[in-house]
Amino acid sequence: MSFQITILKVLAGHPEGQASLADLTHYVAVLTSSGADWSQRMKRLATRAPGLDIFTSGYVLRDSNGWRITDAGREFLKLIEAQTGDAEVHPPGPPLVALGPLDPPTNVVQLVDHKVQRRRRAAA
Numbered sequence: 091m092s093f094q095i096t097i098l099k100v101l102a103g104h105p106e107g108q109a110s111l112a113d114l115t116h117y118v119a120v121l122t123s124s125g126a127d128w129s130q131r132m133k134r135l136a137t138r139a140p141g142l143d144i145f146t147s148g149y150v151l152r153d154s155n156g157w158r159i160t161d162a163g164r165e166f167l168k169l170i171e172a173q174t175g176d177a178e179v180h181p182p183g184p185p186l187v188a189l190g191p192l193d194p195p196t197n198v199v200q201l202v203d204h205k206v207q208r209r210r211r212a213a214a
Contacts, residue, residue: 092132094144096121098167101150101159110156138170 100117101107109117121128136142144150149163 092129092136093118093122094142095132095135095139095167095170096128097157098144098149098159098163101157102164102167106158107160107164108156108158114157135170139166 096118097114100114100121101109104113144163145152147162147166148160149166151158151160
């Protein structure tokens with residue numbers, strides 16, 4: 091189950107919530123081998139979702155472009171993270187005025203800068 095939650099986290103961190111199978115495989119491998127902290131966190135989240143199947147639940151869709159997290163998948167992540175205390179839950183406050191790029195939500199793994207580095211290595 092924690093593997094499926096890792097997939098949800100990776101997809102939630104991608105622009106548009108979509109990633110090719112190759113990118114998804116790469117990021118999941120990086121995260122699952124990143125150490126005990128990640129594994130323990132995913133196991134804690136998985137205890138909140140026994141019997142999870144991200145495809146039959148409609149949390150992830152697969153097509154020719156890759157895999158994409160659905161709105162239901164994002165809501166599911168918020169729910170299980172709020173229940174375990176892994177994500178901070180703040181009451182709504184006054185609206186903020188954005189002066190620059192917005193920071194990603196705290197429950198999302200940001201995986202945007204990797205492509206620039208990979209392209210540079212390939213060109214070298």
